[in-house]
Every structure is written in C-alpha cells, then in structure tokens.
Amino acid sequence: MQELKQRILAEGQNLxxxxxxxxxxxNHQIDPTLMMHMGNEIARRFAGENITRIITAEVSGxxxxxxxxxxxxxxxxxxxxxxxITMKEPVFVDSAPSHTKGGEVFLMVSPEFLHADDRxxxxxxxxxxxxxxxxxxxxVKQSGAELVGVACVVEKTFEGGRAFLEDRCPRIESLAIITxxxxxxxxxxx
Numbered sequence: 001m002q003e004l005k006q007r008i009l010a011e012g013q014n015l016x017x018x019x020x021x022x023x024x025x026x027n028h029q030i031d032p033t034l035m036m037h038m039g040n041e042i043a044r045r046f047a048g049e050n051i052t053r054i055i056t057a058e059v060s061g062x063x064x065x066x067x068x069x070x071x072x073x074x075x076x077x078x079x080x081x082x083x084x085i086t087m088k089e090p091v092f093v094d095s096a097p098s099h100t101k102g103g104e105v106f107l108m109v110s111p112e113f114l115h116a117d118d119r120x121x122x123x124x125x126x127x128x129x130x131x132x133x134x135x136x137x138x139x140v141k142q143s144g145a146e147l148v149g150v151a152c153v154v155e156k157t158f159e160g161g162r163a164f165l166e167d168r169c170p171r172i173e174s175l176a177i178i179t180x181x182x183x184x185x186x187x188x189x190x
Contacts (some may be wrong), residue, residue, distance in 0.1 A: 001037070020186065026064075049148045052118045054122075064124075092111065119145070127162065155176070
C-alpha cells in the first residue's frame with residue numbers, strides 16, 4: 001500500500017533493534033483517513049471469505065481492525081490484556097511476550113464474543129516475531145472458530161514472524177513489508 005509506505009518513510013522513526021516508531025499514524029495518534037484506507041484495503045484482500053468476526057489485541061490493533069470491520073460490516077473483538085470485573089469466567093486466554101513493553105502479556109476474550117461457528121480474521125498493527133498473533137490464533141482455536149487469515153499493517157520480515165506462523169495460518173496479508181532496518185534505514189520489499 002503505497003500511501004502507507006510513503007507515510008512511514010516521512011514520519012516513521014527507526015529506533016534500532018527492529019523497533020519502528022509510527023506513533024503519528026497508528027500507535028499513539030491515529031490518522032482516520034489513512035486508517036479507513038487501510039481497513040478498506042484489508043477488506044478488499046479478504047472479500048469473499050465470508051468473515052463473521054475480526055479479532056485483534058488491544059491497543060494498537062483496534063484502529064485497523066475497526067476500519068476493516070466497518071468495511072466488511074462485521075463485529076470487531078479485541079483481546080483484553082487486563083481482565084475487567086465485568087468479564088466472567090471462563091475466558092479464552094493465551095500469552096505472548098511483548099517486544100515493545102517487555103515481559104509477558106495475557107490476551108483474553110470472552111466466549112460471549114467468539115463462537116465456534118465464526119469465520120475469523122485476525123488484524124494487527126505489526127507482524128514481527130509472530131508471537132502475539134500466534135497467541136491470538138490459539139484463542140481462536142480454543143473457541144472452535146475457523147481462522148480465515150491474518151492481516152497486518154506492517155510486517156518486518158527480518159524478525160521471522162511469517163515463517164513462524166505460516167503452518168498455523170491459512171493466509172497472511174501485510175499492507176507494508178519491511179525487509180531491513182539496519183543502518184537506521186527503512187527498506188520495503190517492493
């Protein structure tokens with residue numbers, strides 16, 4: 001997605017160690033127009049898959065998941081990292097390490113919002129190591145739902161996430177694929 005790549009080059013910051021700061025677009029401030037374009041593009045790529053529900057991890061995946069949900073006219077569920085008192089047991093839960101926050105995070109979804117007859121699309125902001133998305137795939141599996149695919153805003157191929165997920169995900173789509181961030185650069189696949 002050319003518009004996204006241009007914005008990453010103009011506004012993104014390579015902080016080293018594979019960390020890309022795109023806070024002006026997605027991870028702190030959200031550009032609603034760009035977000036709608038991304039949601040429409042993800043929806044276009046998964047058109048015809050009969051998706052009934054989108055799942056993401058809070059917080060940064062909510063924006064692209066929501067605009068994709070609007071485009072596909074399906075509900076969006078985000079996996080909670082902290083269990084609110086309103087979430088009753090049992091819940092679908094799995095854990096993943098957080099690259100940017102450090103430590104382990106738990107991802108929880110109430111069975112009220114994820115059903116065995118759902119066809120699920122996972123949408124997230126980054127595909128890096130694939131561990132957060134892998135945890136979401138396990139949550140989907142716990143529910144008995146069918147995983148249709150995974151869509152990410154940015155994929156960093158040098159962190160190996162796609163290879164880690166390929167045998168567990170029927171399809172992976174990324175809007176911007178970064179192949180290298182060494183020497184302070186941001187290099188895209190195309």
